[in-house]
Amino acid sequence: MKKSVLAVGIVPMAFLLMASGYQVTPSTNRILPGEDKLTAGTEFTVRKGEIFYSRPVGRAWSAVLGGELTLNIAGKSSTLPAGMQLNVARRVGGKAGEQLDDGARVFCAPLESNWNIGKGLANLLTLSLFASSQRLQPNTQFCVVDTDRDMMVDKAFLSGAKKAEDLLPIEIKPTPVKVERNLPLPGESEARLRFAGGVGIMGNLGIDMEVIEEGQRLVYSNGRRFIPKSKLPTKVDIFGASFTVLSYDPETKEAKIRWERGFHPAQYNVTTTTTTTYIPIYIPR
Structure with a gap:
């Protein structure tokens, strides 16, 4: 997955679909x-x-997970090890984000790519890349939630899931987190x-x-x-x-x-996004 600055361009459909799910705004890097x-x-x-x-x-703000968590949502599994750095979300929007309690704090693992070149090309050839039955966006992110702001995460969700039932936050074993400022990546x-x-x-x-x-x-x-x-x-x-x-x-x-x-300690305002490569496909009529 290549990171680059998004200057001017067309937003791919995959990103527009996120509006019906979770829209996570991470804390800034500095x-x-x-x-x-x-x-x-x-x-x-x-x-x-x-x-x-x-x-x-x-990151301006980071959270350190105090215990191991194994998550399984929408058919996607991930183990978040104890000591893992999680990004502190500044905001969680989108329609699915309305399910979270007011005041809840959200901490997210790094974005993961679900793109498989073989499957991706097959989807393009059959025009099924955006089929409604697909469960995941090209990029997903596991997030854990501190519902009561007691520094214990007790719920989790998968940003990038597509189906309504996969967008419901799940209960997890209460696990401590520690929030730190200016933690090096x-x-x-x-x-x-x-x-x-x-x-x-x-x-x-x-x-x-x-x-x-x-x-x-x-x-x-x-x-x-x-x-x-x-x-x-x-x-x-x-x-x-x-x-x-x-x-x-x-x-x-x-x-x-x-x-x-030397440098001033401050946000450097570099906005990154996942680049999308469009492959032209000839479709006989």
Whole structure:
């Protein structure tokens, strides 16, 4: 499953169908606070392609599951292990979301893809991809509910189920959860700055801001800053980080940088969605 920014485009039918089910709005991801190794006034040299600064990213709010849960809804099973990070939902909407008690807190496991290329192509060929008998959307997400806000989850539902009976929250064994703020995402998860070297045909240098979540690099269109080589030294500000590109050596493809400060701890406003690939199918008439 590839993540990318949704800029302008047509919303696939699979997403429109979610309106009759659950619509989960997760808590936001952000650059986390922390101490930087680089200090103001430090000067250093970077090579083309080199990452010269990074800061961990995580969720504004996360929940840690206090015990193992095995869930089975709409024919889909999953075991959520003790210690698993769950996203704290900011809001649960949709028609199915109206079943939840006012004030209930919802914590969700990561989104899972149900797409199978063999079955998917067969469905496309038989025009049954959106058949009403299908039980699951292409992407689903198990969520657990703290009905009484006592930090014990006691119900669960599957966001992405399609049938009315599969959208009913189920009872589960009461299991503790602990809500934490600024918890780093697991695995390789960071915002970072990379020196791209000479870019384009206009005599520019490039500095890239990259965001990695659990090993997945997010794709977005405004992460590169261009610096004219003819205007060095040049001060650069990217998401609160500030530094000056002092000089560039075209022979070694190295730049000299003087550091001022690092990223501000804040939401980075990268919106991700699952991309959908449409395959044209010839249907004889």
